[in-house]
Structures are given as structure tokens and as C-alpha cells.
Amino acid sequence: MVILDGMRVKPNGLLDFRSEVPLADFTTIELGGNAKYFVRCETVDEIRSALSFAEGEKLPVQILGGGSNIIFPDEGFDGLVLKVDLKGITFTDEGSYPSVIAAAGEVWDGFVKSCVENDLAGVECLSGIPGLVGATPIQNVGAYGQEVKDTIVSVRAIDRSLLEIVEFSQEECCFGYRNSIFKSQDKNRFVIVEVGYKLVKHGQPSLKYAELRNYVETRRKEAGETDLESIREAVLALRRGKSMVVDERDPNSRSVGSFFVNPVLSIAEYENFLGKLKENKIGESPSFKTAEGVKIPAAWLVENSGFHKGYRLGGVGISSNHALALINQSGTTKELLSLAASIEEAVFKKFGIALEREAVVVQRLDPYRNGSVNTKKDVTKSEFQK
Numbered sequence: 001m002v003i004l005d006g007m008r009v010k011p012n013g014l015l016d017f018r019s020e021v022p023l024a025d026f027t028t029i030e031l032g033g034n035a036k037y038f039v040r041c042e043t044v045d046e047i048r049s050a051l052s053f054a055e056g057e058k059l060p061v062q063i064l065g066g067g068s069n070i071i072f073p074d075e076g077f078d079g080l081v082l083k084v085d086l087k088g089i090t091f092t093d094e095g096s097y098p099s100v101i102a103a104a105g106e107v108w109d110g111f112v113k114s115c116v117e118n119d120l121a122g123v124e125c126l127s128g129i130p131g132l133v134g135a136t137p138i139q140n141v142g143a144y145g146q147e148v149k150d151t152i153v154s155v156r157a158i159d160r161s162l163l164e165i166v167e168f169s170q171e172e173c174c175f176g177y178r179n180s181i182f183k184s185q186d187k188n189r190f191v192i193v194e195v196g197y198k199l200v201k202h203g204q205p206s207l208k209y210a211e212l213r214n215y216v217e218t219r220r221k222e223a224g225e226t227d228l229e230s231i232r233e234a235v236l237a238l239r240r241g242k243s244m245v246v247d248e249r250d251p252n253s254r255s256v257g258s259f260f261v262n263p264v265l266s267i268a269e270y271e272n273f274l275g276k277l278k279e280n281k282i283g284e285s286p287s288f289k290t291a292e293g294v295k296i297p298a299a300w301l302v303e304n305s306g307f308h309k310g311y312r313l314g315g316v317g318i319s320s321n322h323a324l325a326l327i328n329q330s331g332t333t334k335e336l337l338s339l340a341a342s343i344e345e346a347v348f349k350k351f352g353i354a355l356e357r358e359a360v361v362v363q364r365l366d367p368y369r370n371g372s373v374n375t376k377k378d379v380t381k382s383e384f385q386k
């Protein structure tokens with residue numbers, strides 16, 4: 001077994017393995033114990049080397065981006081946490097629909113800002129979402145009427161079992177509401193290294209979302225413009241009002257964003273839900289028809305099951321500004337998951353709906369252990385022992 005002392009010199013001088021690294025420091029909710037090993041990878045080859053090394057050492061691996069949608073256990077992670085740090089954004093001018101390729105380690109909101117500054121429409125409503133580019137295809141991030149699936153044309157990734165680069169077209173990503181192939185059948189199989197987008201040069205900002213449209217309409221009377229820049233500012237202002245922008249001065253933003261996704265019900269499930277409303281003497285609930293079924297706002301379900309904004313349970317609670325954001329004040333992962341479980345139980349009891357968690361809850365050990373043997377090894381064990 002290779003011994004990797006914390007902060008000691010790195011195998012082959014490239015990879016900076018550290019040991020016993022506090023994971024809370026790398027997550028927006030500031031929870032989690034130590035990673036047994038932790039490494040930042042700035043190139044594709046570094047990712048391959050780290051994966052290959054972990055496979056050789058039978059170390060479980062957890063991929064980490066910006067840590068805004070992930071919850072680590074209090075006991076920590078008994079393996080290697082691999083932080084994706086690949087950088088670079090390339091704009092290619094192709095007339096009205098330029099391509100933009102962004103490396104997985106780019107900060108998402110920085111990428112959005114660059115697009116807006118270059119007068120490229122398509123991601124302006126996704127301003128202020130925390131995290132890195134590489135995680136956005138995984139749950140098809142979305143807000144204020146846009147989703148990344150609307151502009152993504154390709155995703156490049158390393159297949160963890162073969163260490164080979166594969167490329168997915170938009171269709172092959174199988175995007176759905178907060179879902180993709182990377183979150184469903186191929187969960188944890190790939191490390192995304194690059195995402196390609198097609199945007200619209202001098203395009204009109206998207207104003208599909210009623211709350212954003214109303215906000216802008218009111219302001220337009222006062223200020224005029226509805227260009228991409230002003231829509232970005234409007235989205236950021238709306239998000240700040242709900243503590244949906246990470247800000248260390250705002251304790252309500254110490255979260256993973258929405259903890260639960262909005263349930264999408266089939267007709268039969270919706271009828272069952274209507275029956276529950278009647279049983280509970282609740283007149284009606286907000287609902288939206290979508291191509292996938294009837295969407296019920298999870299926030300409404302949470303608030304109508306006895307969990308109000310500002311609710312507290314020990315060191316954790318619910319944001320005072322957003323019923324779906326579970327927050328950490330001075331608590332533990334155990335407390336947070338216990339609060340989540342109480343909410344799930346109450347919603348199920350009252351409305352017959354099983355809430356689905358949006359955030360990734362990491363087990364102490366990596367769920368991805370397919371027993372496969374890597375065929376390509378960039379580094380050997382002895383190289384790491386140098």
C-alpha cells in the first residue's frame with residue numbers, strides 16, 4: 001500500500017495528493033468530515049492518473065466540482081476525492097450561432113457572465129447558479145425558464161472504467177427535468193471534462209418565466225433596456241432575494257440550493273393527490289402541466305406539511321427565504337438528513353407523494369465499484385511511490 005502523507009511530495013511531481021482534508025471547506029453547505037485522500041486535477045491526464053492510481057489501490061473515488069449540490073457524511077469519505085479543476089473557455093465565431101466550449105472546472109456563473117458580455121443569448125437566466133460547468137449537464141441545471149439542455153450540443157467525458165474519452169451529443173445525454181444519462185443509467189460512470197454549447201449572437205433574452213417577466217416589466221418602465229445584461233442582473237436580484245446566490249454574509253445561503261425536486265405526477269398519481277387534498281380539506285394546490293406529467297411545486301408540499309420557512313431543528317433548518325433550501329447553521333449531516341427524512345415522511349403521509357432528493361448524498365464509501373480492471377494505466381504504483 002502506498003503511504004500518502006498529508007502535504008507530502010507528490011507522486012511523479014504532478015499530482016498533489018493530500019490526506020485528511022476537511023470536506024466541509026469544499027461544499028456550500030459546509031458539512032462533512034475528512035477525505036482520506038484529496039487531489040485537484042488540472043488536466044485530463046491528471047484525472048486519468050488519479051483514477052488509475054485509485055483503481056490500483058482499490059480506493060473508492062468521489063468526483064467533486066464546486067460542492068454546491070453534494071453532502072458528505074460526518075464521518076468523511078474513506079477514499080479519494082477528486083476535484084475537477086480543468087480551465088478554459090473557447091469562443092468560436094460561427095455567424096449567428098457561435099459555439100462555446102468550456103472546460104469542466106470553469107465556474108458556471110463566470111461562464112454565464114462571459115457569454116452575456118459577448119452578447120451571446122441562451123444561458124442568461126442561469127446566472128448565479130453556483131458550482132462548475134462540468135456538473136451542469138448531470139442534473140440538467142435550470143432556472144427562470146432555461147435549462148442547460150437548451151444550449152448544450154456536446155459533452156466530453158472520461159469513462160471511469162476504461163479511462164477513455166467519449167463524446168455525447170445532446171440527444172445522447174437523454175436530458176429530462178433535473179435529469180440526464182449521467183444521473184440515471186450511467187450515474188457515476190463518467191468524469192465530465194468539457195461541455196460544448198451553441199448560443200445565439202445578439203439573441204433576445206429569454207423571458208418565458210412569469211416571475212422574471214413581471215420583475216423586468218416593472219423595471220423596464222423605470223429603466224428601459226431588456227438586453228442580456230439587464231436580464232442577468234434581474235435574475236441575480238431575484239435569486240439574492242431567495243438566498244439562492246452563495247454569499248458568506250447570508251446564512252440562508254449555506255445550503256445545496258433546492259433539496260428536493262418538484263414532483264412530476266402521472267395522471268393516476270395526480271388523481272390520488274387530488275383525493276388527498278380533499279381528505280385534508282385543502283381547496284387546491286398550484287400545479288403545472290408539462291410534457292412529462294403534472295408538476296407540483298415541492299416548496300408548496302413542504303410548507304403545507306408543517307415545515308415553514310425559518311423552521312429550525314438543532315443546528316440545521318429551512319431557509320427563511322426559500323422553503324426548499326435546507327440550511328446548515330451549526331449542525332451535522334446526520335441532523336440535516338434527519339430533517340430531510342421528517343419532511344419526506346410528513347409530505348408522504350399528507351399528500352401520498354414521495355419527494356425525490358435533488359442533492360447528492362455521498363455514502364462513506366463510493367457507490368461506483370464495478371470491479372472492472374483498468375486497461376489503460378498512465379502511472380504505475382511504483383511511479384507513485386517515487
Ligand SMILES: Cc1cc2nc3c(=O)[nH]c(=O)nc-3n(C[C@H](O)[C@H](O)[C@H](O)COP(=O)(O)OP(=O)(O)OC[C@H]3O[C@@H](n4cnc5c(N)ncnc54)[C@H](O)[C@@H]3O)c2cc1C
Nearest residue numbers: 063065066067068069070131132134135141142192256257
Ligand atoms: C444557493 C444554491 C442555489 C442553487 N440554485 C440552483 C438552480 O437554480 N438550479 C439548479 O439546477 N441547481 C441549483 N443549485 C444546485 C447546484 O448549484 C447545481 O446542481 C450545480 O450544477 C452543482 O455543481 P457543482 O460543481 O457544485 O457540483 P458538486 O456539488 O461538486 O457535485 C454534484 C454532483 O455532480 C458530480 N460532478 C461534479 N462535477 C463533475 C464532473 N466534472 N464529472 C462528473 N461528475 C461530476 C459530483 O460527483 C456529484 O455527484 C443551487 C445550489 C445552491 C447552493
